[in-house]
Amino acid sequence: MRKSVIFLISLYILFTFSAVKDPISQIISKMSLKEKVGQLYVVRPEVLNKNLTPEEVNNHNDNGVIAISPDYLKQYKDYPVGNFILFGKNIESPEQLIGFSEELHSMGTIPSLLFIDEEGGSVSRLANHEAFFLPRFSNMGALGFRGNEEQALRVGQTIGSYLNYYGLDVDFAPVCDVNSNPENPIIGTRAFSEDPEKVSQLSMKVLQGLRDENIDGCLKHFPGHGDTKTDSHKYYTESLKTFEELSECELIPFKTGIENKASFIMTAHVAYPNVTGDKLPATLSKYWLTDVLRNQMNYEGIIISDAMNMDAILKSYPDDVSAVMAIQAGIDMILMPHDFKKSFDSVVKAVKTKKIKEKRLDESVYRVLKYKQERFNYLGLNKE
Secondary structure: OHHHHHHHHHHHHHHHHHHHHOHHHHHHHHOOHHHHHHHOEEEOHHHHOOOOOHHHHOOOOOOOOOOOOHHHHHHHHHOOOOEEEEOHHHOOOHHHHHHHHHHHHOOOOOOOEEEEOEEEOOEEOOOOOOOOOOOOOOOHHHHHHHOOHHHHHHHHHHHHHHHHHOOOOEEOOOEOOOOOOOOOOOOHHHOOOOOHHHHHHHHHHHHHHHHHOOOEEEEEEEOOOOOOOOOOOOOOOEOOOOHHHHHOOOHHHHHHHHHOOOOEEEEOOOEOHHHHOOOOEHHHOHHHHHHHHHHHOOOOOEEEOOOOOOHHHHOOOOHHHHHHHHHHHOOOEEEOOOOHHHHHHHHHHHHHOOOOOHHHHHHHHHHHHHHHHHHHOOOOOOOO
């Protein structure tokens, strides 16, 4: 009996000591609620311009923020957002982008992550920008047609090289969707192939190439946007496949990505009624994000939503509803709500009223801060 008591006390001391010694947990324990919530957002820089409406913020071409002002920093104190995504309207020249990246990285005591869409082909914010003279690639479908893994590696290395030079951190690529429905209006040749094994092989080579140049990738769009007939940017979108059918096709590249220690997986705003029995998009589905991706597929990285200003979400789930649902479902990072402040305030309120448990919030904050520590070594802990 005495030995059992001593053993239990020893375990308690061990676990308590371990928790105290964990520097990331220590940081989280000292953060305000707003600071925690801010780490879970990836937003356009325009959201901290108090003079812009949400419609102006989300305009693709106008009202772009290209530098940090004193008024901008004042807004940051009220809404300490932790991460940014850059678009063409945030980019003026190579010199401006380098300086702007440095400013955004250093806004808070914890560095910001900077994201961009640079898939190669039609979705390339830098390579297709008139101020930049960068290598341009065909859509990944053309690469998939040739099926050359060495070429896929070089594509990733090339894109990674110039993204790293301009101060970016994470590329929203590779596309891991399988082009399994010829009627799909949004994925198409952005995907490598209609063959899931080929998608797995080539997407992992692109990911490896990005990482070779100190840029991380993000696999998208889980559990698969390839077998849809509508564009989730504009409409409710669904796939009628069963779980077994998805397992034999769409899920295969994501399984491969998890085996390759993917750091980020982006969700699809796609419903799978023949799997879940409802019309809930995967982004808001605890079944898909927690039961399947976390518990069945053993994914340990960061789950990030697709843009929450897309109509597949926004038309049915307002910003103050979708953000809370997404976190409850298992999302770690919320990308581009239509009305950022409305979304942010709803999460703060949900934690205060225990609609979102603070333990659940802290789980996501921990994943984000752990990734940032590994990337930036802002705690000075990484050994040379």
